[in-house]
Amino acid sequence: MLQDKRIVVGICGGIAAYKSADLVSRLRKKGAQVRVIMTANAQEFITPLTLRSISGYKVATDMFSCPQEWEIQHISLAQWAEYMVIAPATANFIGKVASGIADDLLTTTVMATKSTVVIVPAMNTNMYNNPIVQRNIQSLARDGYLFFGPASGSLACGDEGAGRMEEPSAIVEYMESLAAGKKDFENRTVLVTAGPTREALDPVRFLTNASSGKMGYSIAGAAAKRGARVILVSGPTNIEPPPSVELVPVVTAREMYEKVMHYFPNCDVVIKTAAVSDYRPAVYSGEKIKKTEGRFTIEMVRNPDILAELGGKKKGQVLVGFAAESTNVIDYARDKLRKKNLDLIVANDITREGAGFAGDTNQGYLLDAKGGIQQLPAMTKARMADIILDRVALLLGKDS
């Protein structure tokens, strides 16, 4: 998939810079044409000579010394690139690009390119979790920059946690999947639920929630792109359904229940992002309820628990739930995963900036039935959709 692809690898000044030599070597072995840009600080960690030997080309390091073959390096490399991959990307680099600073060859080229830019962060856990860094990542993700990693584990500084650069082999796989436009859901039927439900009190009033439907629509769109037949059972939203999905509009939780149960037996995967009302008013008034003096009490009754019922009924389907919580996020999600017999659950802390309902980004954790947990740093909902589908594809692969 990477044969003849034109890839600029940007290297920043972090401990993981030594891994970039392996990355460049692997990309070349896949047939890619690779050019390397190093920051001044990257050269403290690994020499341009090493990267020149491995890439087969002079390494670009300085904006003001133009080798003959590139008249204005940042423009020509920016135009030449089909992909840029920045690995390792330092907190400094991420901060500069997020702020529109272009004060060296790498940041200037990133700013000038129209190519797909993949940022592979690597840094100490405390740096990575620093709210400023998280804000910068979120803002870049919103602008369409792709983030790959970081992984969790023991770091060079001795700390444990998120911040390790993803391994070069994984980066190459990711680049291949980007280049391929994966079709790993061909011949699969994926049912996605999305949006809120509405529970009417009378002809003009209803109870609902703040779900925008964006996460579910992103998953539906990504699954369709990857070759799936997609059935999108959606509550009322203000967004356009993605192309090539079968939209099944519903309003109430009971309608959603009926539609989901109807399609479920013929599905391979069910991903339930919808924020379904747990309760509905016990009585629906056919007439508009009139204002009276004093308090007004609404008696509520339980709606069916769609996810729990699917968990009880599933026969080989991969079942993915979402848990939007404001406290003990991971514990609640793990409990829901177990009680409802899910295969995967995405846990969002809705109190965190850039997570949850209305925005274009999300963050949280992906938990599996074996006790595994993967942190999902701030990223676009589209990117998160692909990460979730990657995990689902692995589970489907095991079953087939």
Ligand SMILES: Cc1cc2nc3c(=O)[nH]c(=O)nc-3n(C[C@H](O)[C@H](O)[C@H](O)COP(=O)(O)O)c2cc1C
């Ligand atoms: C030994 C050492 C290791 C470092 N490792 C990292 C790292 O892994 N990630 C990071 O963001 N910064 C790291 N830094 C700090 C960066 O080198 C520093 O922020 C620098 O300004 C980055 O410059 P650049 O982004 O232009 O390459 C490290 C510094 C030193 C001295």
